[in-house]
Amino acid sequence: MSRSVQPVQAVAPGTELAGFRVLADLGTGAASRLYLVQDPRTKHVWALKHVVKRTEKDQRFLDQTEIEFNVGSQLKHDNIRTVEKLVKNRKVIRVSEVFLLLEFIDGISLDNHPPETLGSSIAVMTQVAEGLLYMHKLGFVHADMKPNNVIVTDDGLAKIIDLGQSCRNGTVKQRIQGTVDYIAPEQVHRRAITPATDVYNLGATIYWCLTGQNIPTAMSDRTGLGFAKDTSQLELPAAPSEVNPQVPPELSALVLECVRAEPSDRPTMEAIRNRLQIVQVRMENESSGFYPPQQAGVANEENPQTTAD
Structure with a gap:
């Protein structure tokens, strides 16, 4: 830690x-x-x-x-x-x-300025998925995706930053690395880091953007390594649509699939990108508005940068 x-x-x-x-x-x-x-x-x-x-x-x-x-x-x-x-x-x-x-990116990180509409949130996350998919195709995993590592410019361009924990697909790290509220079970238990790890980290990030809340992860102690939960003990969070009724059911379901405990049960980054695009097109057609919960900033201040390293 x-x-x-x-x-x-x-x-x-x-x-x-x-x-x-x-x-x-x-x-x-x-x-x-x-x-x-x-x-x-x-x-x-x-x-x-x-x-x-x-x-x-x-x-x-x-x-x-x-x-x-x-x-x-x-x-x-x-x-x-x-x-x-x-x-x-x-x-x-x-x-x-x-x-x-x-x-130099002239923008603000997501943790300091969460998306103000559902449409902008999906647009940002689609771009992040595009960037991560590109990394995966080259054999790399970011391994620390979180709101703090996405910068968004005034014109809506999203940039993934901080590649300091990135690694080759299949790497088993010598120590726990990741951020408590976004860390995947395989990172906590020092198993192979794969593209599915980025899927989990991204799912936890999308969950925060949609609800202003963090998911329960395998690292139970927010201030230290504490007790690492076994995969079988890991609880799924409440559905994003239950926390925020404005979240479409198909997007809510996608997020829950991303944060499944077993890496093999998660969707691919390409599937995530495609499904986000489908939701984005539908939202644009419906011209729906969305205002995230006010507690988003509070949730982030409570544990802004707790990182295992």
């Missing part, structure tokens, strides 16, 4: 980092800080992630950044953030900090 990590100290605008001029501080992550930067030669604007290793325990953050580069540099899709370049700085012979150059 993630612990408190001291944030990387910010540098002032105008400072040069890894050959790029800092324009603004965009925020912090675990052992990292994100900047808006500009290439002084091309004037192109990027996002630059700065990750610092202070102790040996921080090595995992460097490792995850390198994974993000190794996977992301192979992906070229409109719904996945572009990963451009990795710069490593060494002290003596050991890497002490890394800089990851990323596409």
Whole structure:
């Protein structure tokens, strides 16, 4: 489970980092800080992630950044953030900090701004499914899909971000990785990570978008690893249509299929994309409105970033 990590100290605008001029501080992550930067030669604007290793325990953050580069540099899709370049700085012979150059996305993450209509929610999730399907076809699994890892621009373009826990299909990880309210049973029990893992994570994300509530997962303790529930003990959540009657039955059923305990019982990402498109077309034809529950923001504040790592 993630612990408190001291944030990387910010540098002032105008400072040069890894050959790029800092324009603004965009925020912090675990052992990292994100900047808006500009290439002084091309004037192109990027996002630059700065990750610092202070102790040996921080090595995992460097490792995850390198994974993000190794996977992301192979992906070229409109719904996945572009990963451009990795710069490593060494002290003596050991890497002490890394800089990851990323596409700058002028938007807001889903956890900070949930979709305001059913139509926009389906549109965003269809795009996310498209991006994940693309990853699966190349043999990769995102393995940490959640509202915080989807950024939506003003014109409705959805971008999947944060590939630090991504892996090859079939990988068995050495430790539990994932986010408590979205984690799949196979992640908790350290079984093979497959495209079905992304299906579960996405289903939990859609559930939150539709209801403002989180599903029960195999990781029962919200503040620590606690007791990992066996797959046979895992409860299905209430149907989204029961929590929010405005959710169409076919969409509600799809979400429940996505969060089934057994990976083999879940639909494929392609089937999810197709079924979301069908619901989207029907909703557009009916021109139905939808307003999510007010508790959505409260639910997210209660456990905004509880991550097993």
